[in-house]
Amino acid sequence: AQRxxxxxxxxxxxxxxxxxxxxxxxxxxxxxxxxxxxxxxxRLQLLLRHISRESIKGFTADLNKGETSFHLKKPFAQxxxxxxxxxxxxxxxxxxxGTGTSLTVIP
Amino acid sequence: DVxxxxxxxxxxxxxxxxxxLECVQDMDHExxxxxxxxxxxxxxxxxxxxxxxxxxxxxxxxxxxxxxxxKERFSLILESASTNQTSMYLCAxxxxxxxxxxxxxxxxxxRLTVT
Numbered sequence: 001a002q003r004x005x006x007x008x009x010x011x012x013x014x015x016x017x018x019x020x021x022x023x024x025x026x027x028x029x030x031x032x033x034x035x036x037x038x039x040x041x042x043r044l045q046l047l048l049r050h051i052s053r054e055s056i057k058g059f060t061a062d063l064n065k066g067e068t069s070f071h072l073k074k075p076f077a078q079x080x081x082x083x084x085x086x087x088x089x090x091x092x093x094x095x096x097x098g099t100g101t102s103l104t105v106i107p
Numbered sequence: 108d109v110x111x112x113x114x115x116x117x118x119x120x121x122x123x124x125x126x127x128l129e130c131v132q133d134m135d136h137e138x139x140x141x142x143x144x145x146x147x148x149x150x151x152x153x154x155x156x157x158x159x160x161x162x163x164x165x166x167x168x169x170x171x172x173x174x175x176x177x178k179e180r181f182s183l184i185l186e187s188a189s190t191n192q193t194s195m196y197l198c199a200x201x202x203x204x205x206x207x208x209x210x211x212x213x214x215x216x217x218r219l220t221v222t
Contacts, residue, residue, distance in 0.1 A: 006149075009147060032209075036211075043213045043214065043215045043216065044150075044197065044199075044213040045213065046210060046211070049210075051205060086149060086150065090209055092209075093137075093138050093155075093157055093201060093203075093209050094152075094155065095140070095152075095199075095201070095209075095211055096152075097142075097149050097150040097151075098149055099147060099148060099149035100149045100150075
């Protein structure tokens with residue numbers, strides 16, 4: 001069963017516009033959730049994790065247990081945010097990734 | 108800084124060849140993983156290992172095997188490469204970063220083309 005769902009394969013926004021990348025999960029316990037990002041020609045890297053409640057590069061993500069969501073948000077998109085974004089859920093030492101959302105920020 | 112390295116960035120092999128993809132991490136991480144990354148399908152786990160000589164099948168192990176003889180090295184083997192194994196292969200390692208959660212580090216990937 002798919003544990004992590006990212007409904008949007010492609011997302012385009014204009015520079016300066018708000019952006020939200022959606023992630024829904026399926027997990028009965030208390031999930032450990034992450035957002036990973038892959039910039040062009042770079043390796044996949046951790047963007048943020050819900051447990052630390054931090055903001056990285058202006059991005060935030062709030063865990064909503066009622067809606068089983070962990071959407072990634074940024075109030076003002078920048079061109080350098082164009083990348084592939086993956087939502088991931090950790091269960092013990094295993095990770096489950098969504099299918100990814102390719103974000104393009106239009107200048 | 109954690110380093111996860113993969114033996115090749117690009118590899119071209121013929122159908123039926125035996126292919127070895129090597130991954131090395133330098134941070135003494137217990138867990139290592141092999142994924143394949145395909146457009147529209149995201150990352151799919153092939154195999155993972157939580158200790159030397161230990162391995163567990165992931166979601167798509169068919170056609171692949173793995174070897175972990177040393178803690179720092181995790182090899183992915185395609186016994187007889189087929190064209191549907193053309194893909195980007197990502198290696199990762201992880202460690203227990205908090206009380207209950209792990210953090211993963213990825214290698215740069217190997218783009219394998221099977222002709």
